[in-house]
Amino acid sequence: MNDTLNLLIGLAMGLNLLALGTSRLPVLIRAVAMQGVLLGLLPLVLEAHGLDWRLVLITLATVAGKGVLIPFMLIRAMRTANIARELEPFIGYIPSLLLGAAGTIAAVALTRYLPLLPEHAGNLHVPGAMALILTGFILLIGRTKAISQVCGYLILENGIYLAGLLLIRSTPILVEFGILLDVTVGIFVIGIIVDRIQRAFDSLDTRKLTALHE
């Protein structure tokens, strides 16, 4: 179990670096989508011996939501806004890549000192979650285009989802479903807003959103 788990999470962590280093939005969106699919498969790995229909349903819903539906909406928003790359981020691509890499190393190194249950101590589960959350924040803060920020938010959500999987044996399934639903709806709304901002400002650059300040 640990090998497959580590492989999936390791790949997801690698996609972090791709997301941090690219200036091309389609690449960023695809990286986020791939990450969503990889993480969506995790419940099957974690609970391989106790598969039931609810687990399969959750997996399907997560993969469809994170891997298909949301990326599709983002690609559409990107096309309507007619942008393919982000030119001037707040935090450059190389610095964000270095920050992300340093954060990932720190996450792996620090996990040893955290009080963890034996089944979570020896694998990439916790450091993976920390690295994803950190990457999400770097993108949220460091990017200027609304769609890139949404991608950052999605990576942050992915990290929290990964952390939530620590409780998969004990937390009622209803809560997980609610989480999933809310995330989807939330992104849906964000997508609409992106669309509206674009119509109002003729651009998706959040730096133009500066009329309101103190």
Next chain:
Amino acid sequence: MNAYLLIIIPLIGAVLAALWPRKKSRPLFLPAVGLVHTILCFLLLAKPEAVDPAVWLAFDPLARAILPGVSLLFLVCACYTVGYLRLKEQDNRVFVPALLLVLGLLSAAHQARHLGILWIATEAVTLACVPLIHFNGTPKSFEATWKYLLVGGTGIALSLLGSICLGYASLHGGGSGDITFTALLEHGPNLSRAWVLTAWVLLLVGYGTKMGLAPMHTWKPDAYGESPGIVGALLAGGVTSVAFMALLRIKSVVDAAGEGVVTGRTLLAIGLFSTLVAALFLLRTRDFKRMLAYSSIEHMGILCIATSLGGPGVWAALFHVWSNGLTKGALFLSAANLQRVADSSSIDDVRGMSKVLPRTSILFVVGMFAITACPPFGPFFSELLIIRTGLGAGQGWAIGLFLVCLLLAFFGISRIVFAVVDGRPRLKKPNPAHLKESAGLILPPLFLLAASLWLGLFTPDILKGAWSAAVLQLFPIP
């Protein structure tokens, strides 16, 4: 059962309102549903039902202590909205159902006894508010909405992470990972300390963002400034009280885990910081709706300061939730009247409103005295109680700083209010389409002010009892 009714009735109302074909009569759904909700709430307040500890949603003592006030505020705002929407050209097919949705979800969040349900309801309220904030459809309102979504969304994500940590604290402490508040409280002393503290930080930041505590308050002035007045009133009186209640419930769990000193200190620090930041910004701002947002940040800080003082402080905080919600509601509604006529909310454009809208101006000035805690309105008595509790608890320095902030806030608010009301009329449009100060636009804020006055002078025993019961629920005598 009744707990579910409070949630289901507004949701059914929202669906019906969305299907209703007539734009003109659709707003009438708001007072109708609001009235049923308020009556039900006050019936439940008067006749408390026994609560099954294991249940996920219930009208428990803490819900009894706050939800009726929110419901009353919604009802009054709903009555105001009918007149407000009559003067608006935009379609209200989204606005009216979204308001009802917010009411239903607020009821769910107030009654949630499960960390996950609480989180889902809070997130859903956040999303339901989105169409409300950009109702006016201006570029500025889109900007405010984007900021609200991004900051609020990140906050809510962190509170989910905190909830997961709290579940892990239970699991690591040998528990089952059950995240109902009852189970967490019972399991309290066994919860893993490190994870409880991590959870507390994340949840404080997360729900603190929703509450609008500094430095996570950045969305608030924009959202309050650009959204219609009723939305501001509901955000300030309803949504923030959900986040505050979430913090109260979480604090009781962390205290039960033996970290009461940490929660007290962090709440005191963040409360004082919020009050100070709000007071300083109040001295600078030139916009009377953003002023209300900073005042809301100030009052959220006051709630945190009160809560940090333990049981008696929480009692005073619950009192303050009521007095702040009702008073702030009155201010938002009268500010909405002013903004409608002046077509601006900046004191650079709006002057001499006492000549243009005499009745609204009186309400605005009286509301200002009420919110800055002048006697004999509700906020005066609740803040006096907080100060007395603080001095009794030996927090002299904190209370001293708190009083300085209150004084600064008073200067800031009165400066803006008098600038708007006083002097020669100066408006953006030289000949504004005069708004008639009809009963529908004057009576709701008047009623809220009267309620605030009544709350201060004759705090009803039934409310006092409900607050005491809530404190007892949160901090059972060991």
